[in-house]
Amino acid sequence: GQQLNQSPQSMFIQEGEDVSMNCTSSSIFNTWLWYKQDPGEGPVLLIALYKAGELTSNGRLTAQFGITRKDSFLNISASIPSDVGIYFCAEHNAGNMLTFGGGTRLMVKP
Amino acid sequence: ETGVTQSPTHLIKTRGQQVTLRCSSQSGHNTVSWYQQALGQGPQFIFQYYREEENGRGNFPPRFSGLQFPNYSSELNVNALELDDSALYLCASSQVLTNYGYTFGSGTRLTVV
Numbered sequence: 001g002q003q004l005n006q007s008p009q010s011m012f013i014q015e016g017e018d019v020s021m022n023c024t025s026s027s028i029f030n031t032w033l034w035y036k037q038d039p040g041e042g043p044v045l046l047i048a049l050y051k052a053g054e055l056t057s058n059g060r061l062t063a064q065f066g067i068t069r070k071d072s073f074l075n076i077s078a079s080i081p082s083d084v085g086i087y088f089c090a091e092h093n094a095g096n097m098l099t100f101g102g103g104t105r106l107m108v109k110p
Numbered sequence: 111e112t113g114v115t116q117s118p119t120h121l122i123k124t125r126g127q128q129v130t131l132r133c134s135s136q137s138g139h140n141t142v143s144w145y146q147q148a149l150g151q152g153p154q155f156i157f158q159y160y161r162e163e164e165n166g167r168g169n170f171p172p173r174f175s176g177l178q179f180p181n182y183s184s185e186l187n188v189n190a191l192e193l194d195d196s197a198l199y200l201c202a203s204s205q206v207l208t209n210y211g212y213t214f215g216s217g218t219r220l221t222v223v
Contacts, residue, residue, distance in 0.1 A: 004152075042114070042200050042214025043153065088152050096166040097143070098202075098212065100152030 004101035006089055012107045019076040021104040023089030032065050032072040033090040033098070043088060043100075047074070081108050112137055114203050114215035122221045123191050129220060131186040133201030136213045141165070142184040143212065144176060145200040153200055159184055188220075196222045 003026045013019060023032070031050055035043035047058050049065035049072060056063055062075045076083055086103040093099065115134045123129050135142050141160045145153035155168035159178035173189040182203070188195055198219050202212040 041216050042202070044214070045212070090152075096141075096158050097155035097168060098145075098153070099155070102150075102152050 004089055004091065004099060006087075006101035006104050008104060009102065010105040010107070012109065013079055015079060015081060015108050015110050017079055019079055019083070019106060020073060021087060021106075022071060022073040023101050024071045025091070026070075028069040029091045030069075031092045032063070033092060034061075034063050034072070034074045035088045035090060035100075037086045037088065037103075039085070046087075076106075079106075079108050081110055084108050114201055114213050116199075116201050116215035116218050118218060119216070120219045120221075122223060125191055125193060125222055127191050128187065128189045129191060131188075131199050131201075131218045131220070133184045133186070133203075133215060135182045135184070135201075135203030139203035139205055139213065140182050141204045142178055142182065143202045143204070144184070144186045145202065146170070146195075147198040147200055147217070149197070156186070191222045193222050196220060 006023045033048050034046045036046050037043045046061055047056050047063040052065055052069045053067050054065040060077045064073055066072055086105050088103045089101045090098045114136050117132045143158040144156040146156055147153040156170050156174055157167040158165045162178045175187045177185045198217040200217045201215045204212045
């Protein structure tokens with residue numbers, strides 16, 4: 001089956017720094033989704049991407065759908081303590097299922 | 111508008127036992143999906159229910175089964191529990207044919223000892 005590889009697995013950054021994480025796939029995707037999961041909660045959708053090359057922002061978050069349709073990145077600018085959590089990329093496929101990557105754990109030092 | 115609620119929040123079961131987890135979907139949503147999230151990993155799709163029937167299934171054995179009720183709520187049943195079934199079980203509701211409009215509950219943490 002298809003695999004989603006996220007990197008880095010974890011990041012420990014200083015408050016105010018910018019963050020970049022990415023996701024690669026073994027196959028071509030039609031949709032890239034980015035979720036955030038806080039401790040003790042379910043994932044919450046941050047950004048959805050539908051077209052190759054698409055660049056979308058949501059506040060301090062920016063995500064892009066790679067031209068090859070096999071990768072995506074998520075950037076967070078000027079990180080704050082509440083950005084702490086696990087960030088997942090995911091794809092929604094024709095089988096009505098979401099396939100998630102392994103996640104990037106973000107820790108922010110005040 | 112209420113979100114997705116799951117019960118119980120935590121439970122501990124013994125290997126070989128059976129367990130039932132429950133999920134109430136978000137108002138206006140008619141589809142429920144279940145995911146298993148092992149510690150340190152991303153959620154994995156178990157199955158989806160629409161119109162009270164299974165509408166897609168991931169790579170999980172038949173001892174994982176489900177139900178959807180007329181009010182769109184759902185149950186996940188796991189028989190013959192194994193230690194590896196210990197995980198966070200997430201329920202997500204949506205409208206059918208959505209591309210991204212899944213609302214997740216906070217999950218049920220199942221520990222099998």
